[in-house]
Amino acid sequence: MNFLRRSQGVLDAIPSLVALFVRIVAAHPFFVSGQTKVDGPQIGATILGQEISYTLPTSIRxxxxxxxxxxxxVPLLSPQIAAYLATAMESVLPILLVLGLLTRLSALGLLAMTLVIQIFVFPDAWWTVHAYWAALLLVLIVRGPGALALDRLFCRGDDR
Known part of the structure; x- marks a missing residue:
């Protein structure tokens, strides 16, 4: 009986871990793309044999x-405005997503960006990549960030 109780506790934690994993996976391609667009000082460390670095954005390349x-x-936007907007979104929204802060709004912003990329930039990439990004982001928009999120501290009903 004690084993069953412990097993139930582990099973109860799985949805929150899955939601965290989905947030990280959804954020990754946008974050990496944002890092290629900026210049600035780099901070980093080696964690578990992996070099992890971050460019603090001080300017756009x-x-x-x-x-x-x-x-x-992108139609309706000048290249300069589009560059600033995309760089800002790719620099801020993935971090918010991983932290689980303003999760639904961040996922919605990245979903909008995915649709713009799909429609105007890479229209042949739907089934190779954009559908997968959209699916992950839609799950976060509909289901929320999970319990392992900062949203839980600020929005009590938003911790599914």
């Missing part, structure tokens, strides 16, 4: 502006 002017053409 000239190559980023060129990319938005030549390849990532």
């Amino acid at each position: 000239d190559a980023t502006f060129a990319l938005f002017a030549q390849e990532y053409k």
Whole structure:
């Protein structure tokens, strides 16, 4: 009977761990993309044999502006505004998502970004990547961040 109680406790924790995993996986490609767009000092460490570094964004690379002017053409926005907007979203929203802070709003922003990328930038990438990003983000929007999230501290009913 004691084994069953302990097993139940482990099983009860699984949804929160899955939600954390989904937040991390959904945030990763956006975060990595954002890091390629900025310059600034780097901080980092080696954790469990993995080099982990972060560029503190102090400026946007000239190559980023060129990319938005030549390849990532988004209608209704100038390349400069699109570059600033995408870089800001990719720099802030993934961090909020991993922390579980403003999770649904962050996921919604990244979902909007995914749809813009799909429609205007890489229309052939739906089944190779964008559908998977959209699926993860939709799960977070609909189900919430899970119990292992900062949202739980601020929004009591939002810890599913």
